[in-house]
Amino acid sequence: MPKTVDRDEQRRQIGAALLQLVAERGLDEVSVRTVAAATGRSPGAVQKYFSTKDEMLTFAAELAGERVERRMAGVDSALPLRQALRELILTTLPVDAERRAEATAQLAFAVRAAHHPGLAAIRRQVDQDIRQALAGWLESAGHTTHATAVADAVIALSDGLALRMLYTPQEHEHLLAALDRSLDALIPGPGPEPPYSSAGASSCSASRR
Template sequence: MPKVVDRAEQRREIGSALLRVVVRDGMEQVSVRTVAAEAGRSAGAVQKYFATKDAMLRFALDLADERMVERFAAVDRTGPVPVVLHRYLVASLPLDDVRRAEVLVRHAFADKGVRDDQYARVLRDQDRDIGRVVADLLEGSDEVRHDVDPLVLADAVLALADGFAARMLYTRDQDEALLLAMEVALSGLLQPPQR
């Protein structure tokens, strides 16, 4: 009886290998050949699942987004809204190699998105989805400012997180200080206006 191959699982394993290459060697070293070697497969086997490098990269971005959604789903939503929001942001930061690869892939796509609206559209869609999760958390809460539309406030919070994520990519030894700085910035951003 022929062996049954789970195509989705094979693609995920190759996508994970791509993310490991990104962390170790950088985006410029991603190729069908390097990803195949990392995944323990031949280049031809990888090409059965991804015809091009761009197809692999797009899948890696989708995989990174899927992992972020899974981490967000696992966040403890008990407690004050600012505390829960802080947990969400920490879950999105490059504090380990897996999340570091995800942020690096996202940044590579942002660079491509400057010149190609297809890439920009993918990132905008992901931003919108994550923004909706954050806005839903903020909406109706009396623990955060209420003079700003929750979607606008969510965008501000996510832009803050993006900035800290970018800084953490090149200041790995300063994670604790940056987490403290993010907490201060987030508190100021969410603070309800004084009456």
Template sequence: MPRTVDRAEQRRQIGAAVLRLASEQGLDEVSVRTVAAASGRSPGAVQKYFRTKDEMLSFAAELAGERFEERMAAVDTARPPREALRALVLATLPVDAERRAEAAAQLAFALRAAHHTELGAIRRRVDQEVREALGAWLASAGIGRGADPAADRLALADAVIALSDGLALRLLYAPDDREALLCALDRALDALIPPPVPHS
């Protein structure tokens, strides 16, 4: 009896190989041939699932976005808001080998997305989903000030995303500065979400 091939799983395995190559060697080295070698397949087998390099890159960008969202979803957001927000940002940072590889791949995708319409659209969609999810969590945590709390929450979500992106970039090329950068994270979070004023 012929073995059933799980097409979705095959695509994910190939996408994971694209992410590894992108993180280790950059997107210029990604091709049907190199991805085939990295995933233990023939070029013909890879082309059953992805006809072109651009198709592989688009799928890998989606896969990286999924992994990012899964890590954020795994954070216990029931803890106090300042602690939960710190944990959410930490979930996005390249503080271990796997996340470092993904962050390097994400940076490579971001550079390509500046000149590639489809990749740019994927990046913007993932960013918007993260922004909306973070804004919804801030609402559930009761965070939002001023005349328009909803707008305030989205502005805060944008600030947190910018903070995360900047720290991730610095951690990629200056991993030895990790402790100083995590201290910078704490200072920024204290400014974004000031501790409650004690009642006298």
């Protein structure tokens, strides 16, 4: 046996470099050569691990998906529902350099998935996992009705806020306020009632206390 290397580890290194490159320069700037340079390798060396650019892209998309799911699993599930949700969403919003990198890559892949069946399948799988985990949280917190619909709403809200934050760093404050407002509305109680206006029969606020 000749010189041997941990192939999977190498692939993960390259994939990680690709994600970072997407974050810094955009998915359009990703080429076999730029990724190779970002990892200090020659283009030929990258070819040893990914025979095709598309294979490399797909691998990186899966890697990014795994990261999201791992972060999700890392949220303290003992937290009150609203806080847990807020914490989870905050880990997906580009509020600092690291999260901005992740969000950028995530959204870039999502848009490309619109014209790339392979990437679309990966995104669908990740979304499905997150959706079911979220629905589980909701149900175990007493949110037995329309748990999946609320889960989908939370996902959409998170993605939409992240997208806009990408090109509007000035408005992070406003958008975080919008996040809290939405969570207040979507997740009634526990704790002090959100300071929502409107006369007594405010829609959902009576369901759980």
